[in-house]
Amino acid sequence: DTAVSQTPKYLVTQMGNDKSIKCEQNLGHDTMYWYKQDSKKFLKIMFSYNNKELIINETVPNRFSPKSPDKAHLNLHINSLELGDSAVYFCASSRQGAYNSPLHFGNGTRLTVT
Amino acid sequence: AQTVTQSQPEMSVQEAETVTLSCTYDTSESDYYLFWYKQPPSRQMILVIRQEAYKQQNATENRFSVNFQKAAKSFSLKISDSQLGDAAMYFCAYRSAGYSGGGADGLTFGKGTHLIIQP
Numbered sequence: 538d539t540a541v542s543q544t545p546k547y548l549v550t551q552m553g554n555d556k557s558i559k560c561e562q563n564l565g566h567d568t569m570y571w572y573k574q575d576s577k578k579f580l581k582i583m584f585s586y587n588n589k590e591l592i593i594n595e596t597v598p599n600r601f602s603p604k605s606p607d608k609a610h611l612n613l614h615i616n617s618l619e620l621g622d623s624a625v626y627f628c629a630s631s632r633q634g635a636y637n638s639p640l641h642f643g644n645g646t647r648l649t650v651t
Numbered sequence: 652a653q654t655v656t657q658s659q660p661e662m663s664v665q666e667a668e669t670v671t672l673s674c675t676y677d678t679s680e681s682d683y684y685l686f687w688y689k690q691p692p693s694r695q696m697i698l699v700i701r702q703e704a705y706k707q708q709n710a711t712e713n714r715f716s717v718n719f720q721k722a723a724k725s726f727s728l729k730i731s732d733s734q735l736g737d738a739a740m741y742f743c744a745y746r747s748a749g750y751s752g753g754g755a756d757g758l759t760f761g762k763g764t765h766l767i768i769q770p
Contacts, residue, residue: 570757578690578740580760593756625694629757637684637703637748640758642696 540564543628543643550618551651558613558646560628567633568592569611570640571603574625586611587633618650653678653745657761664733665769671718672728672764674743682748685719685726686758691739699741702726704748730766738768 541562550556562569570593571583585593589605600616611628625647629640654677664670676685687699702710702719709717714731730737744758 572757578763580742580763582757582759585757627696629696631757637701639686639688639698639701640696645694645696647694 541628541630541641541643543626543646545646546644547647547649549649549651552618552620554618555614555616556618556648557615558626558628558648560611560613560643562609562628562630562641564630564641566630566641567608568631569605569608570629570631571611571613572627572629572642574627574645576624580627584611584613615648618648620650623648623650653680653683653747653759655743655745655759655761657741657743657764659764660762661765661767663767663769664730666733666735668733669729669731670733670766672730672741672743672766674726674728674761676724676726676743676745676761678724678745678747680747684746684748685717686744686746687715687717687726687728688742688744688760689737689739690742690763691736696742700728733768735768735770738766740765 544559568587570585574580583597584603586605602614605611625645627645628643631640632638656675683704685702689697700712716729718727740763742763743761
């Protein structure tokens with residue numbers, strides 16, 4: 538049973554297209570996140586949601602729009618894809634208020650924009 | 652804002668030897684949590700070990716242990732009896748224990764250390 542699952546695992550698309558990445562967690566967590574890992578492996582938070590409410594929205598182009606239909610899902614939609622959007626995107630979840638609790642990560646989606 | 656620094660982009664160790672990965676962080680908070688994550692080539696993010704800042708005792712998990720120096724803001728990871736399966740990127744991460752947003756601020760990561768195990 539996968540705790541945090543992302544689909545697709547790989548995504549190859551052309552510049553200008555719109556794409557979505559889906560994320561689901563079955564851990565009963567209240568908080569979900571999107572992280573971006575660049576080509577140098579640096580992990581940076583993009584968004585976080587707590588009980589479907591947007592909490593963190595880092596300096597991310599507004600072409601990126603997260604959507605949380607319920608506590609267990611946090612999808613990422615990207616409009617007008619650019620070459621610089623190529624990266625690995627990780628979804629993660631954690632228990633609300635449990636600061637000593639680690640984040641549980643999905644296996645990542647490698648996005649390649651050509 | 653908190654920052655996490657891993658000053659060793661790459662480390663190499665012989666199998667069965669011991670290696671220490673460095674991590675320092677900058678924060679004005681007194682209560683926080685620190686983590687080490689491992690990312691093998693499979694891309695999975697795997698929790699290795701965690702440390703609560705209010706605990707003086709260093710955390711240990713089997714062959715993995717930390718040296719937590721709160722005053723120096725240092726949190727190094729020691730891997731004993733290194734095994735081939737330990738080869739991976741290792742990330743140090745900081746989590747605030749602040750109560751705004753219910754912990755939704757997530758983790759702040761260092762840039763990682765690539766650990767190579769020589770057979």
